[in-house]
Structure formats: C-alpha cells, structure tokens
Amino acid sequence: MRSPKDMRIIQIDITNACSLGCSNCTRFCGNHKKPFFMDEGAFRRAVDSLEGFGRTIGVMGGEPTLHPKFEAFVRYLAERHPPRYRLKPLRRPVRDFIAYLRDKNYFWDESINRREGPGLWTATGKKYYEHFELIQESFSYQLINDHRNGTLHQPMLVSRKDLGIPDGEWIALRDACWVQNMWSATITPKGAFFCEVAGALDMLFDGPGGWSVEPGWWRREPRDFGEQLNWCEFCGAALSTRGRLSSDGIDDVSPTLLEMLEKAGSPRLKQGRIALLEADRVGAPNMPDTINRYIASYRERVSSENRSLFPRHVEKYRLESAAIDLAALRRNAGGDWVLLYAGQEPRSAFLADIHAWVLNPGVLYALGDRAALFNVRASALRGAAGSVDFDAFLNLWPEDKRIELPGETEAEPANPDLAEWAAFAEEHGLNSEQVRKTLEKIASDHGVKLR
Ligand code: SF4
Numbered sequence: 001m002r003s004p005k006d007m008r009i010i011q012i013d014i015t016n017a018c019s020l021g022c023s024n025c026t027r028f029c030g031n032h033k034k035p036f037f038m039d040e041g042a043f044r045r046a047v048d049s050l051e052g053f054g055r056t057i058g059v060m061g062g063e064p065t066l067h068p069k070f071e072a073f074v075r076y077l078a079e080r081h082p083p084r085y086r087l088k089p090l091r092r093p094v095r096d097f098i099a100y101l102r103d104k105n106y107f108w109d110e111s112i113n114r115r116e117g118p119g120l121w122t123a124t125g126k127k128y129y130e131h132f133e134l135i136q137e138s139f140s141y142q143l144i145n146d147h148r149n150g151t152l153h154q155p156m157l158v159s160r161k162d163l164g165i166p167d168g169e170w171i172a173l174r175d176a177c178w179v180q181n182m183w184s185a186t187i188t189p190k191g192a193f194f195c196e197v198a199g200a201l202d203m204l205f206d207g208p209g210g211w212s213v214e215p216g217w218w219r220r221e222p223r224d225f226g227e228q229l230n231w232c233e234f235c236g237a238a239l240s241t242r243g244r245l246s247s248d249g250i251d252d253v254s255p256t257l258l259e260m261l262e263k264a265g266s267p268r269l270k271q272g273r274i275a276l277l278e279a280d281r282v283g284a285p286n287m288p289d290t291i292n293r294y295i296a297s298y299r300e301r302v303s304s305e306n307r308s309l310f311p312r313h314v315e316k317y318r319l320e321s322a323a324i325d326l327a328a329l330r331r332n333a334g335g336d337w338v339l340l341y342a343g344q345e346p347r348s349a350f351l352a353d354i355h356a357w358v359l360n361p362g363v364l365y366a367l368g369d370r371a372a373l374f375n376v377r378a379s380a381l382r383g384a385a386g387s388v389d390f391d392a393f394l395n396l397w398p399e400d401k402r403i404e405l406p407g408e409t410e411a412e413p414a415n416p417d418l419a420e421w422a423a424f425a426e427e428h429g430l431n432s433e434q435v436r437k438t439l440e441k442i443a444s445d446h447g448v449k450l451r
C-alpha cells in the first residue's frame with residue numbers, strides 16, 4: 001500500500017453515469033439505481049484540497065464528459081492546477097488520433113510537465129466529440145479506452161472469504177494490491193479514499209463515506225487508512241482471478257457480493273448481467289501480462305470501428321452575398337461542421353475524404369481565400385452576432401486557431417505537431433537529454449527523422 005502523496009494520480013470521480021456497461025467495471029456502472037453527479041461546490045473543494053499534490057489530478061467517471069457541468073469543472077481544474085507548460089492544441093488534421101495522443105501524453109505530460117497537470121479518463125463518445133476543443137487545450141494527460149477491443153477486466157465484486165483465502169495469506173495479498181500500488185486514490189461526493197475502488201464500493205453499498213475533503217488529506221500514510229481497508233474484503237482486485245472481455249457486459253461476483261447486490265437493488269442483477277464467479281473460471285482468458293493488466297497495446301485503446309471522433313456531418317453553405325449573417329448561418333448549419341464558400345463549391349482530395357480525419361472543432365480550416373471549414377461549436381463563435389464580411393468572419397478565430405488545409409493529405413505526417421513540439425522545447429530551453437530522447441523516439445516510431 002502507498003500513501004496517496006506518493007501516487008502519480010489522484011482521481012476525482014465526478015459521476016458514475018456511463019454510456020457503456022462493461023464487464024467488471026471498477027465503478028460498478030449499471031449496478032446503481034441512480035447515477036450520481038458531483039455538484040460544483042464539491043468539485044471545487046476536491047480540486048482545492050489537492051493543492052500541493054504536484055502530480056496528475058484526474059477527472060474520472062463513469063464517463064466524465066456526460067456530466068452536465070463538465071465544461072465548468074474542466075475550466076476550474078485547468079485554472080487551479082495548470083500544467084507547467086502549455087502546448088498549442090491539435091490543429092492540423094490527423095488520421096490516427098490515438099497514436100497522436102500517445103505522443104502528446106509522452107511529450108507534454110511525461111516529458112516536459114513531469115506528470116503535473118490535469119488528466120482525463122474517458123471512453124470517448126458523443127460528449128467527448130462535443131467537448132473536443134476544450135479537452136485538447138486543458139488536459140496534459142488523456143487516458144482513452146473505448147473498450148471495444150479485447151480489453152480484459154478482472155472481477156471486482158469478490159470476497160476473498162468466498163474463495164477460501166485464509167487470514168494468514170490475505171493481508172500480504174491485500175497490501176500488494178496492484179490497483180492501490182499502481183493507480184489512484186480518489187475523491188467522490190462522499191469523501192476522500194485511499195483507493196479508487198474503495199470509493200466506488202462505498203458509493204455502491206451506501207457505506208459510511210470517506211475522509212473529509214480538506215487540504216492535505218492525501219498525505220495520510222497506510223497506517224492511517226483505518227476502517228477504509230474493510231472495503232478490501234469485498235474487492236477482488238488483489239486476488240488471482242481470470243479476466244472477462246469488457247464487451248461481454250457481465251459482472252463476475254462471488255456469493256457474498258451477490259447477496260449485497262440483491263440488497264442494493266442492482267439493475268444489472270435484474271437484467272441478468274451478473275454471473276456467479278466460479279473459483280477458477282476454466283477457459284476464461286488470463287489477464288494480459290502488461291504493466292496495466294488490461295490491454296496489450298496502446299493502439300487498442302480506440303477501435304477502428306469507433307467513428308465517434310470523426311466529423312459526423314458537414315453542411316455545405318454557399319454565400320449568396322458579401323455579408324455573412326451569423327444568426328442565419330447558425331440556424332442553417334446543421335449543428336456540426338460547415339463548409340462555407342463563395343462562388344464554386346471547392347473540390348479537394350481532403351474534402352472527399354473528410355470523414356477519415358480527426359479535426360479540432362475549435363479550429364478554422366481555410367481552403368484558399370474564399371472557402372473555409374469550421375464547426376459551429378467553436379469557442380471563437382460564442383457570442384458572435386450580426387453580419388460580417390468573409391475576412392472579418394475568418395478573423396473571429398485567433399491566429400493560432402486558423403490554418404490552411406493541406407492540399408495533398410496522403411503525404412501528411414503521422415504526427416503533424418512533432419516539428420512544432422521540437423521548436424517549443426528549443427524556445428523554452430527544454431532541451432534536456434530526456435526531452436530530446438522523447439522527441440527522437442516519437443520520430444522513430446513514425447519512421448521519420450527529427451529535424
Ligand atoms: S467505460 Fe469505463 S466507466 Fe464505463 S462501464 Fe466501461 S469500464 Fe465502467
């Protein structure tokens with residue numbers, strides 16, 4: 001066991017609502033009669049209590065982007081706990097967003113910010129798409145897992161007593177628990193916890209709540225964990241059980257936990273999505289022998305079937321006069337991307353292939369001097385009203401959020417920001433051997449040379 005002060009991440013669980021219903025979820029999504037949504041005051045107190053922690057503060061769910069106050073929470077966290085260095089957000093189109101994100105986590109979070117800054121844990125989806133601009137600007141670390149590939153989840157709702165593990169063996173197993181030793185403490189609406197799963201168990205089974213969310217709670221040592229350790233008796237994380245594919249949507253539970261779920265009125269139980277854990281699930285896959293035990297390769301974090309990050313709808317809007325009526329444009333824009341043009345509709349290889357690219361909805365993509373692609377949700381358009389000419393319209397976007405669309409998209413680099421990151425490191429005097437090696441490794445992973 002570790003003190004939360006020695007962890008790389010402390011989470012704030014802002015909701016346990018989720019659009020997915022994975023097997024053996026560590027937040028037990030789908031087992032609650034009603035999901036919680038942390039209120040704004042509690043979120044602010046949670047962030048403030050972590051003053052001085054100095055590592056990643058994670059926004060976690062459930063699916064945190066589903067929280068109706070997600071934007072306000074993120075802005076508060078980014079203001080109170082900013083990363084030391086801020087990169088420009090993604091602007092140029094990328095095809096392989098998960099590879100880009102891996103590079104960005106590696107360079108921005110691990111390398112130059114030394115893992116200090118806001119973090120997001122998400123399965124992506126509709127709300128991630130809607131908040132894309134804010135997310136890319138605010139989080140120096142993002143951990144995405146859409147759970148559509150072969151992710152294995154270990155049974156969590158398991159009592160060691162049901163598996164016949166005696167007291168003499170138990171304490172050593174518990175203290176070596178991989179979740180507590182590798183992952184996070186957490187804050188839920190019911191208080192602060194030494195372990196994220198303990199916090200989720202307290203929520204599911206209406207426990208006594210956690211420690212008061214006051215400055216420095218996270219400095220407690222394992223000897224101070226006290227009664228919170230009782231939750232480990234109802235948790236299978238420290239036990240050697242076999243994993244189940246997250247996409248099965250079934251929780252494996254031991255008899256004691258089955259009874260507890262019955263008492264809690266678990267909707268999943270009523271839906272037949274709970275299976276009684278057999279002592280050794282013969283034929284079930286072993287947990288992968290990787291550092292995080294869940295997924296074999298980073299690239300599998302987003303399935304190729306997942307289209308939620310790509311442009312959904314592109315409305316073509318031909319300008320009939322020199323003045324652009326912003327209210328009319330919004331009304332007719334279809335709520336997503338708009339291709340605005342004067343004269344002939346622009347043709348390009350990029351537009352023909354547009355649904356294969358991840359674009360930043362905060363950015364204006366210019367095509368020549370009389371056409372532009374933009375998203376109606378762009379922060380640049382908030383509060384904009386009246387009529388403007390085409391040039392004034394382009395100028396609604398700050399300069400670092402306007403780019404020319406590439407002509408030959410096939411020749412685009414896998415990581416379009418790499419040269420910019422190298423220049424950033426140079427400009428800020430961050431040319432340590434470690435930073436240089438990070439950039440060289442990213443370049444070599446993409447088969448290019450760092451200039
Ligand atoms: S996406 Fe995450 S939070 Fe949602 S059900 Fe799956 S494991 Fe749980």
Ligand code: SF4
Pocket residue numbers: 174177178179180195196197198231232235236237238
């Ligand atoms: S056994 Fe469960 S509750 Fe206890 S530390 Fe491990 S994950 Fe947390």
